[in-house]
């Protein structure tokens with residue numbers, strides 16, 4: 001028997017074109033609705049459309065489009081400072097993980113005025129300003145996780161601030177918002193989703209609830225990721241990937257990722273390798289390395305991947321060929337990583353016990369080095 005819990009957003013609206021229903025989840029109040037987004041999304045016209053919908057429903061809206069990709073801790077404080085004085089009654093986060101993770105911290109900062117450092121030390125214990133999340137990538141699944149991931153300059157890695165109060169009040173999963181996502185970002189985000197699902201499925205924290213979400217999520221991601229990559233206008237594949245991403249987040253909320261994410265953080269923190277890409281590079285090598293510890297789970301994974309219940313032995317090859325087909329580099333050296341960097345990376349990954357302890361097999365520093373060497 002296992003003890004487990006789960007967290008979920010207050011309400012989820014799913015389907016193509018459902019962003020138009022945003023008025024149903026807006027808060028009344030004496031102030032403005034903050035539409036938080038980034039420059040890339042602003043450039044697609046999505047932010048102007050959503051601002052128009054908010055205004056048309058009789059609310060005042062203020063758009064802030066300066067959230068940087070994969071923000072440093074200081075970036076979030078800077079955004080908060082830039083917005084101090086605005087009377088924000090609700091945050092609508094329109095974007096990928098970077099925007100949604102920033103929204104989570106701002107939501108608390110608007111009510112307590114704390115710095116991100118202080119929130120790192122004392123994770124929020126009370127709800128902040130209400131949030132609506134509209135993911136535009138599929139994705140981090142940040143809309144269904146209690147995590148906010150921020151990069152740390154000095155430590156050259158990433159960390160998570162975790163609080164149940166980071167779950168939004170409402171989520172709109174509208175595949176139309178991912179239509180403009182370039183193939184490269186479709187690939188990276190989709191493989192991040194697959195890592196969430198597969199890591200949580202084998203994690204030491206796995207449980208009946210996360211297993212259910214992970215199995216359905218893997219079916220969706222294995223069947224739809226390459227379709228969405230090759231045919232960005234395929235709204236069924238885009239919708240499947242948004243759902244898979246949401247399930248991946250729900251798995252993180254109930255189980256937890258393991259060595260892939262743990263070993264990926266130094267790559268993101270020091271070499272600024274995009275999150276989905278660093279995970280994708282490590283996906284097959286980590287699974288192959290730990291395969292002897294997940295023999296009982298491989299048949300089910302194979303079944304979800306469309307390989308049939310007897311296809312456990314083919315899972316690693318499928319992962320390898322998918323990552324290749326999706327155009328992800330197979331080595332870290334492309335991003336400037338050299339053998340001399342491995343000491344730091346091994347220490348950093350090994351030290352991330354929050355994630356490494358979830359790995360179904362104990363990985364020593366030597367094991368971690370061997371896996372990094374394989375993809376150097």
Ligand SMILES: NC(=O)c1ccc[n+]([C@@H]2O[C@H](COP(=O)([O-])OP(=O)(O)OC[C@H]3O[C@@H](n4cnc5c(N)ncnc54)[C@H](O)[C@@H]3O)[C@@H](O)[C@H]2O)c1
Nearest residue numbers: 040041070096097098136137140142145147149180181275
């Ligand atoms: N909170 C969590 O549980 C969680 C989980 C995994 C990862 N993360 C974090 O999320 C961040 C990565 O998020 P991400 O992968 O979603 O990418 P992102 O939010 O950093 O966005 C990447 C780029 O994609 C562009 N973009 C986004 N949507 C677009 C669209 N529809 N059309 C065109 N361009 C678009 C953005 O402008 C940006 O330039 C990392 O910091 C990572 O550590 C968080």
Ligand SMILES: [Fe+2]
Nearest residue numbers: 140192196275
């Ligand atoms: Fe992730």
